[in-house]
Amino acid sequence: MLAFVLVSNASALTLQQLTPLTVGTQNTAVATGAAANASVTFAYGFTAGNTPVPGCGNVTVGIANPTVLGTVQANGNGRAEFSGFVPASVSGTTVRVVAVETATCTVSNVTVNTFPSVVWANVEPIFASTCSGLSCHWQDNPPSAGGFSLFGPSDMVNVPSQDVPRMDRIEPGLPDDSYVWHKINGTQNSVGGSGVRMPKNNPPLNAQQKDLIEQWILDGALP
Numbered sequence: 001m002l003a004f005v006l007v008s009n010a011s012a013l014t015l016q017q018l019t020p021l022t023v024g025t026q027n028t029a030v031a032t033g034a035a036a037n038a039s040v041t042f043a044y045g046f047t048a049g050n051t052p053v054p055g056c057g058n059v060t061v062g063i064a065n066p067t068v069l070g071t072v073q074a075n076g077n078g079r080a081e082f083s084g085f086v087p088a089s090v091s092g093t094t095v096r097v098v099a100v101e102t103a104t105c106t107v108s109n110v111t112v113n114t115f116p117s118v119v120w121a122n123v124e125p126i127f128a129s130t131c132s133g134l135s136c137h138w139q140d141n142p143p144s145a146g147g148f149s150l151f152g153p154s155d156m157v158n159v160p161s162q163d164v165p166r167m168d169r170i171e172p173g174l175p176d177d178s179y180v181w182h183k184i185n186g187t188q189n190s191v192g193g194s195g196v197r198m199p200k201n202n203p204p205l206n207a208q209q210k211d212l213i214e215q216w217i218l219d220g221a222l223p
Helices: 120-130 179-185 207-218
Strands: 025-032 039-045 048-052 060-063 067-073 080-086 094-101 110-114
Touching: 025 039, 025 094, 039 060, 039 080, 060 094, 060 110, 067 080, 120 207, 179 207
Parallel strands: none
Antiparallel strands: 025 080, 039 067, 039 094, 048 060, 094 110
């Protein structure tokens, strides 16, 4: 639920909740009510507080030890947007965001944004785009690779792997005990596995994709 912390000098500058409020992707903060073409600075922090705005006398923001995200110029209608990538590790964390119109020392409300846990819907596009080649796992393909076709988390989570039966394909909360995680990283031989790094015949997953899958496992490999 969206919550607000109002500081004493709050005005018409209004900050919306981050969208899409999802880790592993770009999120956007939108402030409205600024003066036309004014400079608007966005900042964030993790706990409530009362921090002075530099150069603004007694004006404060309701965040302890805020970190500046950046400054952008509002459009002619007083709307300012700032976008930035939110890493998977922020899953489950509450982030407070504020906007300040720097020329007038006008401070917005503080939005309280709690990023939900990573679920299957967040990582499914990665598997769909990288595991859909011939002799792989994706849905309409025969289960010729690793003995399974991947229709959903029930095909991986708490299911023993074919190469290393003592190790589940995905062990909730434990990436290092998840055989698919080792296959993605090319470390399957270190746990008694075989074959090549996943995805076969495709480039390795990038760091952001792997971070999201790892966080999905850490968050409990939720469906």
